[in-house]
Amino acid sequence: MTNYDQFVSRAASQMRESAIRQTGTVLAQARDMVSFAPGYPAEDQFPWPELAEISKALLSGSDGSVLQYGPTRGFRPLREATIELMRARGIESQLEQVVISTGSQQGLDLVARVLLDPGDVALMELPSYTGAISAFRNVGATLVGVRQHDDGIDLADLDETLTRVRGEGRHVKMLYVVPNFQNPTGLLVALEKRTQLLEWAERRDVLIVEDDPYRDLYFPDVSTEADTRPIAADDRHGRVIYLSSFSKTLAPGFRVAWVSAPPALATRMEFAKQAEDLCTGGFDQRVVYEAYRSGLLARHIPVLRAHYQCKRDAMTRAIERHMASRVSWIPPRGGFFLWAALRGGLHSRELMPFAQARGVIFVEGSAFFVDGTGAEFMRLSFSAPSEARIEEGVMRLAAAITDAVERVPAAPQAQ
Amino acid sequence: MTNYDQFVSRAASQMRESAIRQTGTVLAQARDMVSFAPGYPAEDQFPWPELAEISKALLSGSDGSVLQYGPTRGFRPLREATIELMRARGIESQLEQVVISTGSQQGLDLVARVLLDPGDVALMELPSYTGAISAFRNVGATLVGVRQHDDGIDLADLDETLTRVRGEGRHVKMLYVVPNFQNPTGLLVALEKRTQLLEWAERRDVLIVEDDPYRDLYFPDVSTEADTRPIAADDRHGRVIYLSSFSKTLAPGFRVAWVSAPPALATRMEFAKQAEDLCTGGFDQRVVYEAYRSGLLARHIPVLRAHYQCKRDAMTRAIERHMASRVSWIPPRGGFFLWAALRGGLHSRELMPFAQARGVIFVEGSAFFVDGTGAEFMRLSFSAPSEARIEEGVMRLAAAITDAVERVPAAPQAQ
Numbered sequence: 001m002t003n004y005d006q007f008v009s010r011a012a013s014q015m016r017e018s019a020i021r022q023t024g025t026v027l028a029q030a031r032d033m034v035s036f037a038p039g040y041p042a043e044d045q046f047p048w049p050e051l052a053e054i055s056k057a058l059l060s061g062s063d064g065s066v067l068q069y070g071p072t073r074g075f076r077p078l079r080e081a082t083i084e085l086m087r088a089r090g091i092e093s094q095l096e097q098v099v100i101s102t103g104s105q106q107g108l109d110l111v112a113r114v115l116l117d118p119g120d121v122a123l124m125e126l127p128s129y130t131g132a133i134s135a136f137r138n139v140g141a142t143l144v145g146v147r148q149h150d151d152g153i154d155l156a157d158l159d160e161t162l163t164r165v166r167g168e169g170r171h172v173k174m175l176y177v178v179p180n181f182q183n184p185t186g187l188l189v190a191l192e193k194r195t196q197l198l199e200w201a202e203r204r205d206v207l208i209v210e211d212d213p214y215r216d217l218y219f220p221d222v223s224t225e226a227d228t229r230p231i232a233a234d235d236r237h238g239r240v241i242y243l244s245s246f247s248k249t250l251a252p253g254f255r256v257a258w259v260s261a262p263p264a265l266a267t268r269m270e271f272a273k274q275a276e277d278l279c280t281g282g283f284d285q286r287v288v289y290e291a292y293r294s295g296l297l298a299r300h301i302p303v304l305r306a307h308y309q310c311k312r313d314a315m316t317r318a319i320e321r322h323m324a325s326r327v328s329w330i331p332p333r334g335g336f337f338l339w340a341a342l343r344g345g346l347h348s349r350e351l352m353p354f355a356q357a358r359g360v361i362f363v364e365g366s367a368f369f370v371d372g373t374g375a376e377f378m379r380l381s382f383s384a385p386s387e388a389r390i391e392e393g394v395m396r397l398a399a400a401i402t403d404a405v406e407r408v409p410a411a412p413q414a415q
Numbered sequence: 416m417t418n419y420d421q422f423v424s425r426a427a428s429q430m431r432e433s434a435i436r437q438t439g440t441v442l443a444q445a446r447d448m449v450s451f452a453p454g455y456p457a458e459d460q461f462p463w464p465e466l467a468e469i470s471k472a473l474l475s476g477s478d479g480s481v482l483q484y485g486p487t488r489g490f491r492p493l494r495e496a497t498i499e500l501m502r503a504r505g506i507e508s509q510l511e512q513v514v515i516s517t518g519s520q521q522g523l524d525l526v527a528r529v530l531l532d533p534g535d536v537a538l539m540e541l542p543s544y545t546g547a548i549s550a551f552r553n554v555g556a557t558l559v560g561v562r563q564h565d566d567g568i569d570l571a572d573l574d575e576t577l578t579r580v581r582g583e584g585r586h587v588k589m590l591y592v593v594p595n596f597q598n599p600t601g602l603l604v605a606l607e608k609r610t611q612l613l614e615w616a617e618r619r620d621v622l623i624v625e626d627d628p629y630r631d632l633y634f635p636d637v638s639t640e641a642d643t644r645p646i647a648a649d650d651r652h653g654r655v656i657y658l659s660s661f662s663k664t665l666a667p668g669f670r671v672a673w674v675s676a677p678p679a680l681a682t683r684m685e686f687a688k689q690a691e692d693l694c695t696g697g698f699d700q701r702v703v704y705e706a707y708r709s710g711l712l713a714r715h716i717p718v719l720r721a722h723y724q725c726k727r728d729a730m731t732r733a734i735e736r737h738m739a740s741r742v743s744w745i746p747p748r749g750g751f752f753l754w755a756a757l758r759g760g761l762h763s764r765e766l767m768p769f770a771q772a773r774g775v776i777f778v779e780g781s782a783f784f785v786d787g788t789g790a791e792f793m794r795l796s797f798s799a800p801s802e803a804r805i806e807e808g809v810m811r812l813a814a815a816i817t818d819a820v821e822r823v824p825a826a827p828q829a830q
Contacts, residue, residue, distance in 0.1 A: 002653045004679040007588055007622055009554070012529040015686035043479025051482075052474035059467035064458025067466075067668030102517055102670070105693045112690075113553070114427040134690035138528070139424070173422055207422055238417045253482030253697035255517070264419040271430035275549035278520045281696050282668035 011118075015138055018130050018367070034393030036362040039183060039336045040384040045307055046251045047291075047300055054290040058283065066286050072274045073266075074100025074258070075285040081292045082244075082258045089215065090233030091242060093260040099269045102280045104213055104245040104257040108135040109276070110269040111209055111241060111259070115173045116141040121165050123175040123206070125153055127368030127377070129183045132176050132211065142170065143370040150330070152179065152189030155196055162204055174207040174241075180228045181214040181335025184368045184379035188223060188333045194231045201239050208235075213245040213257075216301045218334035219309040228334075238262035246288050248336070249301055254284040308336065314387035315380065318394035326401045327378075336383035339365075346404055347375040354403040360396040426533075430553055433545050433782070449808030451777040454598060454751045455799040460722055461666045462706075462715055469705045473698065481701050487689045488681075489515025489673070490700040496707045497659075497673045504630065505648030506657060508675040514684050517695045519628055519660040519672040523550040524691070525684040526624055526656060526674070530588045531556040536580050538590040538621070540568055542783030542792070544598045547591050547626065557585065558785040565745070567594065567604030570611055577619055589622040589656075595643045596629040596750025599783045599794035603638060603748045609646045616654050623650075628660040628672075631716045633749035634724040643749075653677035661703050663751070664716055669699035723751065729802035730795065733809035741816045742793075751798035754780075761819055762790040769818040775811040 005013075058066050073079065079098045086093045101107040108131060116122060118140030124133065126145040136143055146161050147154040158175070165172055177197065179189035189197075201208045208231055215228045232242040245257035259269060273279075291297045312332050319329060319340070329340040342348060348364040355361060365377020380397075382390055420428075473481050488494065494513045501508045516522040523546060531537060533555030539548065541560040551558055561576050562569040573590070580587055592612065594604035604612075616623045623646055630643045647657040660672035676684060688694075706712045727747050734744060734755070744755040757763060763779040770776060780792020795812075797805055 002620075002622075002677065004653075004677060007530055008680070008683060009528065009530055009532045009535070011532070011554075012683045012687060015683060015690070017686055018689055038484065040484055043483055044476075046476070046479070046482050048474055048476035052471060055470045055474055056467060059463055059470055061459075061461070061463035064461070067461050067666035068455055068458055069453065069662075069667045102692045102696075106691060109691045113424065115422055115424055117424045117426070120424070131690070131693070138687065138690045139426075205417075207417075238419075247484075251482035252484045255692060255694075255696045262417065262419060265423070268423060268427045268430060271432055272427060272553065274433055275430070275546070275553045276521060276524045276691065277517045277670060278546070279670075281517075281670045281699055284696055284699065 011138060011140055014140070018134050032359055034360045034385055034389050034396060036360065036380040036382070036385070036393055038384070039381045041248055041252060042307060042384055045304060047296060050296050051251070051287065051291070054287050054294070058286050058290070066283055068282060070279045070282045070285070072270050072279050073098070074280060075282065075289060078285050078289040078292075079258070081289055082260070085244075086242070086260060090229050091260070093242075094263075096263045097260045097266050099259045099261070099266055099273060100280050100285060101257045101259055101273070102277055103247060103252070103255040104211065104243050105131050105135070106273070106276070107243040107257055107259040108132050108211070110272050112136050112139045112141065113272045114265055114268040115207070119170065121170045121172040123158070123161065123172060124370050125177060125182070126371060127184055127365065127374055128176060128370065129178055129211065130367050133370060136176070145369065145371040148185070148187070150187065152187065152193040153177065153197065155193070155200065158200065159204070162206065172206055174209050175201065176209045176211065177231070178211045179231060180212055181217065181333065181337070183214070183335070184337050184363070184365070185339040186330055186332035186335050186337045188227055191227065191229060194229070195234060198231050198234055198239065202237060208240045209243070210240050211243045213248050214335040215244065216249050217305055217308055217336075219312060219332070220305060221309060222331070223333040232260070241265065249304060250288060250291055250297060254281070254287055256280060256284050256288045308383060311382045311387060311390060312338070314390040315382040315394065318391045322394050323398035323401060326398065336381050338380045338382060340378045340380055342376045342378065342401070344405065346401065346408065348378045349375065350408045351378070351400060351404045354400040354407070355397055358396040358400040358403070360393045360400065362397070426553060426555055429555070433549050447774055449775045449800060449804050449811060451775065451795040451797070451800070451808055453799070454796045456663055456667065456751075457722060457799055460719060462711060465711050466666070466702065466706070469702050469709070473701050473705070481698055483697060485694045485697045485700070487685050487694050488513070489695060490697065490704060493700050493704040493707070494673070496704055497675070500707075501657070501675060505644050506675070509678075511678045512675045512681050514674045514676070514681055514688060515695050515700060516672045516674055516688070517692055518662060518667070518670040519626065519658050520546050520550070521688070521691070522658040522672055522674040523547050523626070525687050527551050527554045527556065528687045529680055529683040530622070534585065536585045536587040538573065538576065538587060539785050540592060540597070541786060542599055542780065542789055543591060543785065544593055544626065545782050548785060551591070560784065560786040563600070563602070565602065567602065567608040568592065568612065570608070570615065573615065574619070577621065587621055589624050590616065591624045591626065592646070593626045594646060595627055596632065596748065596752070598629070598750070599752050599778070599780070600754040601745055601747035601750050601752045603642055606642065606644060609644070610649060613646050613649055613654065617652060623655045624658070625655050626658045628663050629750040630659065631664050632720055632723055632751075634727060634747070635720060636724060637746070638748040647675070656680065664719060665703060665706055665712060669696070669703055671695060671699050671703045723798060726797045726802060726805060727753070729805040730797040730809065733806045737809050738813035738816060741813065751796050753795045753797060755793050755795055757791045757793065757816070759820065761816065761823065763793045764790065765823045766793070766815060766819045769822070770812055770815040773811040773815040773818070775808045775815065777812070
């Protein structure tokens with residue numbers, strides 16, 4: 001037989017399956033499992049009848065280009081729409097800055113390919129989004145973590161880390177942040193801290209990669225649109241690469257997101273994308289554009305806010321009822337995720353087999369930490385299951401914690 | 416202002432816009448242009464009413480997963496369908512070998528990322544497909560060309576090239592070939608040569624990357640299905656990575672293609688794809704699957720063969736009528752392309768401005784040669800324009816050649 005080891009690139013030999021996708025596989029194998037694992041939007045909230053109407057019109061055949069290859073940067077009216085969407089968020093962007101990407105994951109991959117050489121450093125929040133971790137690691141970058149508080153990244157630790165890493169002769173290209181309802185913690189970075197991060201990036205000559213998929217999904221009972229003002233809104237010197245997506249507000253099955261970058265970098269991203277998939281799906285882009293143009297998207301988003309806020313309530317109620325003494329957790333102010341820390345030294349990896357046996361899964365916190373810590377955390381997604389299933393899942397999780405505490409030898413408290 | 420040069424990766428600093436996409440931009444700027452440039456399928460041949468029916472059923476909302484995130488390897492029934500399609504081509508593939516890709520361009524990019532380190536060598540036909548050239552170059556690979564005859568690659572040159580390149584201490588990972596109606600030449604590799612290539616790859620321990628998007632589009636007047644038997648059909652030792660696509664037979668606006676690779680490599684491709692776009696569009700995959708399952712695809716392909724054969728006829732007739740003395744050319748036996756060589760020392764790059772002034776564009780042959788040669792060639796795509804536009808375009812091209820010959824100083828014959 002052929003020996004493939006000799007053929008595999010160094011980059012590919014380092015690639016690993018993401019923990020989130022792994023738990024997705026577990027889910028697929030067990031029908032009755034309550035899944036708090038992948039951050040899937042609620043399928044019953046997709047605007048099915050409206051999308052069917054839009055699709056019917058698009059597939060009439062009157063515009064052949066709907067199913068043709070298209071420009072690598074994307075369908076121009078959709079690019080213009082993203083500029084209007086960004087303007088509503090306070091960001092001034094130009095057409096030459098926008099590249100439509102095949103989901104935000106491709107945007108992260110384009111960022112990685114355009115900015116990062118093997119050994120270059122990307123600074124990451126502790127914890128941070130696994131999709132970004134994978135994309136940056138896959139090009140051989142070194143990821144260095146920075147501590148995070150409830151209001152966002154620790155600025156002193158950020159500055160010290162930069163000094164230390166530069167002192168080692170490494171090239172620090174960027175800081176990756178998710179300021180709005182972060183995946184995995186759900187945290188909302190304070191506005192003052194956003195300004196400070198931008199000032200820091202200017203002073204220290206580092207780029208900021210701002211990933212903003214959850215911005216529209218703030219929960220009106222505890223946050224406002226003003227709380228979500230992106231860092232990019234105050235960027236006057238082309239310091240920020242901004243990513244956002246239609247996957248959470250319309251549907252992820254259309255792989256449509258966008259990047260807004262300084263023109264010199266957007267051009268490189270276009271070249272990288274040409275060789276990566278030529279263009280994002282033409283039909284998908286048209287559907288998303290029509291959803292925007294017709295006002296469907298604007299009408300739909302407040303419905304989603306209310307929907308996910310109710311699910312957040314269901315999860316926090318269930319946690320308070322069934323396992324308040326077992327975990328500490330951050331009340332989510334928007335987005336899809338509740339971030340919980342197990343008390344008493346139990347690790348989420350130890351808990352996982354007990355949870356699966358009880359019929360519930362989540363993502364282990366350590367998957368989100370580039371420094372190998374985070375063993376006590378769990379990411380619980382409340383976006384996809386119904387309120388009844390959320391209640392059921394938290395009950396199962398509480399029972400699993402009891403199982404685990406009884407059966408796992410006590411772990412040392414400090415680690 | 417921020418200086419971005421310091422932030423751009425070495426890989427990205429080498430990336431260039433593809434010649435084909437560049438000419439696409441020209442096309443977009445001039446409405447009356449006859450375009451023989453991009454290899455676009457004919458939009459009026461997309462099965463619009465059937466696709467509209469399929470979409471309507473899919474968007475009923477009865478299956479929420481249609482618009483959800485999906486498995487990175489793709490929608491399982493579609494992966495099974497590709498196995499059946501490959502079986503009909505003589506290829507035995509297993510589920511664990513198949514990865515659905517976001518167009519074949521992503522398949523090529525995954526091949527590049529999984530196999531090629533900077534400095535590794537990919538052997539390429541002279542000429543070869545620009546999309547593959549871009550994908551392999553973007554990971555820093557060195558592309559080495561091998562001469563091609565009318566029946567395919569020159570085996571002696573192939574073996575000598577391998578010996579020479581290995582003698583330089585380089586790692587030759589693969590040979591990239593498009594045996595069926597190659598982009599750009601339209602050539603059909605002889606069956607005997609396919610067997611010889613496979614034997615050579617075994618003996619010399621090199622992988623073959625077989626790109627097969629045009630296989631279904633043979634022209635019944637001059638070729639048969641048997642002529643298109645893939646190299647992968649005789650692969651007994653996992654030597655071949657096989658790529659094919661639904662872009663030419665259904666529509667490229669759905670970005671759906673597939674790769675079949677030895678399991679060890681398919682797994683790496685899955686990991687690479689996870690970080691690249693998570694998954695191919697769920698809706699697109701369902702549409703393609705339904706087109707397969709319902710028999711639409713099987714009914715549609717013979718219609719396309721007849722359609723493109725008529726357009727081939729229109730182009731060859733027009734060339735014989737208007738510029739037979741100006742060019743030599745290969746009669747296409749399938750696919751989208753006619754490959755023509757300018758006589759008398761004229762370079763296609765010199766011709767291009769005259770052609771644009773006359774209202775016709777093509778792709779310069781040199782774009783397809785990794786060794787810097789090919790200046791006398793043009794790739795003329797006959798797939799998208801109507802027969803009347805093909806006639807008009809060839810007339811314009813003939814006039815442009817006359818313009819160019821009169822105005823360009825005679826080039827040296829040998830170069």
